[in-house]
Amino acid sequence: MPDKKFLGSGMKFPPQINEATGRFMTSSAEQSVKESIYLILMTQRTERFARPGYGSNLMSYTFMDTNITALNMMRRDLTEQILTQEPRVSDVVITTDAQTKDGCLIVNIDYMVSETNQRDNLVFPFYLNAEVEEEAYESEQYESEQYDSEREQGEQE
Numbered sequence: 536m537p538d539k540k541f542l543g544s545g546m547k548f549p550p551q552i553n554e555a556t557g558r559f560m561t562s563s564a565e566q567s568v569k570e571s572i573y574l575i576l577m578t579q580r581t582e583r584f585a586r587p588g589y590g591s592n593l594m595s596y597t598f599m600d601t602n603i604t605a606l607n608m609m610r611r612d613l614t615e616q617i618l619t620q621e622p623r624v625s626d627v628v629i630t631t632d633a634q635t636k637d638g639c640l641i642v643n644i645d646y647m648v649s650e651t652n653q654r655d656n657l658v659f660p661f662y663l664n665a666e667v668e669e670e671a672y673e674s675e676q677y678e679s680e681q682y683d684s685e686r687e688q689g690e691q692e
Contacts, residue, residue, distance in 0.1 A: 568623050575620050591616045601633050625649045
């Protein structure tokens, strides 16, 4: 197997601790490239003060209509953002599939690692509607507030 040090190595994302050594786990080669693409997708532009251009506009597509025009705009934006921010990849092709689960868009990112000419892919589930989790949280909060007010009334009596 050829030496792949040119692809770099760094801290694993999301950060994990090696239980045996107590040190942060690292990733290298193709895994490092895949994690870098994932980090670009998960970072909202302007989120980092020192690098406001880093990241993607993926979260701006939340609650979007899944018509062909909006999906093409999202694919074009993500392709451009990955190619400009991850120099180790080329030939990025993004496909989407909205048929698997209601409210979830599967984003499949195929890319080629430039130095090794090895194809790889990253499957990224993008939730278009976070309303379900918010409603569940609000109802739990309401039940908690209702319980607290009932308890206060019982203490006053």
